Amino acid sequence: MIIKFWAELLGTAFLVLIVLGSGVMGQNLFPGQTGLALLVNSIATGLGLFVLIQSLGAVSGAHLNPIVSLVELLWGRMEKKELVVFITAQIAGAYLGVVLVHLLFNLPVFITSSIERSGINLLYSEIVATFGLIAVIALSGKKHVEFAPISIASYIAAGYWFTSSSAFTNPAVTFARMFTNSFGGMAPAHFFPFVLAQTVGAVLAWVVLKPLSPPHASA
Numbered sequence: 001m002i003i004k005f006w007a008e009l010l011g012t013a014f015l016v017l018i019v020l021g022s023g024v025m026g027q028n029l030f031p032g033q034t035g036l037a038l039l040v041n042s043i044a045t046g047l048g049l050f051v052l053i054q055s056l057g058a059v060s061g062a063h064l065n066p067i068v069s070l071v072e073l074l075w076g077r078m079e080k081k082e083l084v085v086f087i088t089a090q091i092a093g094a095y096l097g098v099v100l101v102h103l104l105f106n107l108p109v110f111i112t113s114s115i116e117r118s119g120i121n122l123l124y125s126e127i128v129a130t131f132g133l134i135a136v137i138a139l140s141g142k143k144h145v146e147f148a149p150i151s152i153a154s155y156i157a158a159g160y161w162f163t164s165s166s167a168f169t170n171p172a173v174t175f176a177r178m179f180t181n182s183f184g185g186m187a188p189a190h191f192f193p194f195v196l197a198q199t200v201g202a203v204l205a206w207v208v209l210k211p212l213s214p215p216h217a218s219a
Contacts, residue, residue, distance in 0.1 A: 016097025
């Protein structure tokens with residue numbers, strides 16, 4: 001369990017480092033060009049997520065996401081004590097990741113975001129995006145399990161573009177976004193609505209996919 005804890009903590013830290021760090025780099029390279037910055041952000045996130053899943057999948061399942069761990073519990077593939085351990089590691093790793101981003105890019109280490117991300121459309125977006133993520137995790141490895149990491153990573157990269165919220169789909173990463181005013185930041189007032197939407201999307205996916213057998217791959 002200790003090994004899984006550290007795998008989830010470090011994996012989530014690097015996921016946040018990739019997500020937020022590439023956003024900062026994109027913004028620095030292309031000031032005022034949000035589309036190009038988002039392109040950089042999405043490509044880096046997709047590639048980085050693939051590497052993390054491929055590297056940590058055999059260690060902890062590479063959940064890196066409290067929603068994924070919750071659904072694993074609902075699928076009967078995780079015990080409640082494990083869920084607590086995983087979520088603790090993911091939240092701690094997420095905060096470590098945002099601190100690393102700020103250190104690497106010479107930004108204020110301790111800060112609360114003031115970036116507004118409000119609107120019912122963004123919450124609908126998170127429901128749909130998270131529903132899709134769980135569906136991809138459940139179904140992408142059924143025929144060829146080795147394709148699951150690239151399928152999941154590709155879905156998240158695409159989600160940056162086909163959703164209005166840019167597919168956060170992860171309460172741990174959403175938590176980290178509250179502590180940065182960089183490209184991927186989000187004001188704390190929007191944290192709970194986003195997480196609620198993500199949870200609704202995940203539970204809906206679980207209900208819809210429940211008649212199917214549990215997935216063969218985790219992310």
